[in-house]
Amino acid sequence: MKILISNDDGYQAPGIVALYEGLKGLPGVSVEVVAPEHNNSAKSNALTLHSPLYVHTAPNGFRYVNGTPADCVHIALTGLLGYRPDLVVSGINNGANMGDDTIYSGTVGAAMEGYLFGIPAIAFSQTEKGWAHLDAAGQMAAKLVAQLLPSLPEAAERALPWLLNVNIPNVPAEGLRGFKVARLGRRHSAEQVISQTNPRGDTMYWIGSAGAVKDDTEGTDFHATAQCYATITPLQVDLTDHERLPYWAPTAAQLSAELKHPAASAPGTPA
Numbered sequence: 001m002k003i004l005i006s007n008d009d010g011y012q013a014p015g016i017v018a019l020y021e022g023l024k025g026l027p028g029v030s031v032e033v034v035a036p037e038h039n040n041s042a043k044s045n046a047l048t049l050h051s052p053l054y055v056h057t058a059p060n061g062f063r064y065v066n067g068t069p070a071d072c073v074h075i076a077l078t079g080l081l082g083y084r085p086d087l088v089v090s091g092i093n094n095g096a097n098m099g100d101d102t103i104y105s106g107t108v109g110a111a112m113e114g115y116l117f118g119i120p121a122i123a124f125s126q127t128e129k130g131w132a133h134l135d136a137a138g139q140m141a142a143k144l145v146a147q148l149l150p151s152l153p154e155a156a157e158r159a160l161p162w163l164l165n166v167n168i169p170n171v172p173a174e175g176l177r178g179f180k181v182a183r184l185g186r187r188h189s190a191e192q193v194i195s196q197t198n199p200r201g202d203t204m205y206w207i208g209s210a211g212a213v214k215d216d217t218e219g220t221d222f223h224a225t226a227q228c229y230a231t232i233t234p235l236q237v238d239l240t241d242h243e244r245l246p247y248w249a250p251t252a253a254q255l256s257a258e259l260k261h262p263a264a265s266a267p268g269t270p271a
Helices: 014-024 069-080 106-116 134-157 221-226 242-260
Strands: 002-006 030-036 055-057 063-065 087-093 121-126 163-168 179-181 194-197 203-206 213-215 230-234
Touching: 002 014, 002 069, 014 030, 014 087, 014 121, 014 134, 030 069, 063 069, 069 087, 069 106, 087 106, 087 134, 106 121, 106 163, 121 134, 134 163, 134 230, 163 221, 221 230
Parallel strands: 002 030, 002 087, 030 063, 087 121, 121 163, 179 230
Antiparallel strands: 055 063, 163 230, 194 203
C-alpha cells in the first residue's frame, strides 16, 4: 500500500513528522511526503495558477513545494510521484478543523484534492494548538489508517473513494476514550476584524478570530471531542442544496418565459 502525506502547516511542522513516523511503521506500507514549504493554514482548496511551483527535497527525504496544500497533492498525483497512491493523508494539523472550520482548512483541502482524484483520503487535526500529546495523536492516526487499509482495494475497484475529517483531543493516550462518528457542529460568525495603522499611515486589517461554538450538541464533533473522543466525520464535496432544487425551478421557468416572450415595450418598440 502506498500512502501520500501532506499538510498545511509546512513540511517542518511537528504534526507531519508525527504522522509520517506513525504510518511508516505499518506493515506492507510505503509512505511519501509532499507538503508546503511554509505554513498555508486556511488556504482551503486553492491552487496556484499564475506563478511556477518548485519542488525541493529536505534532508529527511520530505519533498516540499512553494505552494498550497492542494498544489502539493495535485502535482504529486499528476506527475511528481509517477504512481497512484492508495491513500492520501493530511495533517496532523496544529488546531481543530471542526464545524465551519472545515470549509477554510488547508488540511482538509489537501485531503479533498486526493478525493477529487478518486483516492480515499483522511484529514487529521488536533483540537488545540501547541502540539501537546502529539505522540498520542500519531498513535490514534496510525490505528485508524491500519483499520482502513484492507478496504482500500475495494474502494479503488469500485471507484468509490471516501473523505474523512478526524479531530483528536490533545490528551495523553490513556485519556483518549476511542473514536466516535460525528457530524460537523457550527460556529457563530467570526470576531470583528482588527484594524491597525502602519508606519506610513495606511490602515491594515487582520482577520479576526474564529467565532464561538454555536452548535455543540450531542452528535457533533465539538461535543464528542469535549468528551475525549477522537471524531470521524465523513465529508462530501457536492455543495448542491438538493432539497431546494424544486423551490428555485419556478424562478428559472419564469425567467426563461420572459426571454422567449420579451415585453412589447422593449427599446425601439412604439408605446
